Amino acid sequence: AQSVAQPEDQVNVAEGNPLTVKCTYSVSGNPYLFWYVQYPNRGLQFLLKYITGDNLVKGSYGFEAEFNKSQTSFHLKKPSALVSDSALYFCAVRGSGNTPLVFGKGTRLSVIA
Amino acid sequence: DVKVTQSSRYLVKRTGEKVFLECVQDMDHENMFWYRQDPGLGLRLIYFSYDVKMKEKGDIPEGYSVSREKKERFSLILESASTNQTSMYLCASSLYVRLDRPGNTEAFFGQGTRLTVV
Numbered sequence: 351a352q353s354v355a356q357p358e359d360q361v362n363v364a365e366g367n368p369l370t371v372k373c374t375y376s377v378s379g380n381p382y383l384f385w386y387v388q389y390p391n392r393g394l395q396f397l398l399k400y401i402t403g404d405n406l407v408k409g410s411y412g413f414e415a416e417f418n419k420s421q422t423s424f425h426l427k428k429p430s431a432l433v434s435d436s437a438l439y440f441c442a443v444r445g446s447g448n449t450p451l452v453f454g455k456g457t458r459l460s461v462i463a
Numbered sequence: 464d465v466k467v468t469q470s471s472r473y474l475v476k477r478t479g480e481k482v483f484l485e486c487v488q489d490m491d492h493e494n495m496f497w498y499r500q501d502p503g504l505g506l507r508l509i510y511f512s513y514d515v516k517m518k519e520k521g522d523i524p525e526g527y528s529v530s531r532e533k534k535e536r537f538s539l540i541l542e543s544a545s546t547n548q549t550s551m552y553l554c555a556s557s558l559y560v561r562l563d564r565p566g567n568t569e570a571f572f573g574q575g576t577r578l579t580v581v
Contacts, residue, residue, distance in 0.1 A: 359503075384569055393467075393553055393572035394506075440505065444568070448513060448560040450496055450521065451570055455505035 352377045354443050356454035363431045364462055371426040371457045373441030383424040384442040384451065385415055394440060400424060411435070431461045466490070469554050469573035476580050482541040484576050486554030493559035495537035496570065497521075497529065500551040512537055513559060544580045552576045 353376045363369045375381055382401055386394040398409025405417045415426045424441060438458050442451040470485035488495065494513055498506040498521075508521030510529040518529050526548060530538045537556075541548055555570040 382568070386572075391472075391575070391577070393574045394555075396569045396571065399569055444560075448494070450494075450508055450511050451555075452508075453498075453506040455503060 352443050352445050352449070352452040354441050354452055354454035356439075356441055356457045358457050359455075360458045360460065362460045362462060365433055366430050369428050369431040369435070369459065369461070371439050371441075371459060373424045373426065373454060374422050375424060375441070375443040376422065377443050377445045379446040381422075381424075382444040382446075383415075383417060384444075385409065385413070385424075385426050386440045386442065386453075388438040388440065388456075390437075397426070397439075431459075433461050433463050435459060436461045467554055467556055467571050467573040469552075469576050471576050472574060474576060474578045476541075476544050476578065478545060478580055480541075480544045480580075482544050482578070482580075484539040484541075484552055484554075484578070486537045486539070486556075486573055487535050488537075488556040488571070489535065490556060490571065491534070492556035492571075493534070494557045494570075495531065496555040496557075497527075497537065497539045498553045498555065499523070500553055500575070506553065509539065541578075544578075546580050548578065549580045550578060552578055 355374045384399045385397040400407045400417045408414045441454045467488045496511040497509045512518045512531045528540045554573040557570040
């Protein structure tokens, strides 16, 4: 069965500092990995995905994520955080085949001015 | 632009009522999903559908049913609403995964329906 762990419920970072939101996964076969962001009272917005190829994936709003197969991780990163990045972030995984996304429990990012 | 529309942003219903949550997508996607979101629990899959008139149970189907009569529309039905079904409900759609396009399969979400059962 597929699963995703986001070990931190909350991440606090100062504006301008780099940020990392952690994600580890478990899946049989090749993983397809995704990050989504949710602003208050809104649906989820797609940020980026890893399917194959380069381990470093670039996405929307200056975010990137690094796929590490040996550590089964897909951490979300940004070199310089903005206050407007404050939101709830979800990591998700899908295995091979037409299977639904399985989500982590989410990490609340708070960027302080 | 990709669009998934949920018919209501906020709903208040009474215990025991039959509740319909509607979702429409305009992207000709084969797959459609219903998740519920609760604090500390993330998103949990209720039901999904790969095609018209087809449905599969997700992780928490009890107390729910679904209907997909047309490709663009996926309805979630609470047969007899209960207070423990108070939650945020999110609909999503995606392309069917094929071997020749394994990657083009991110899900697109609606704005969500916040349902309160009193």
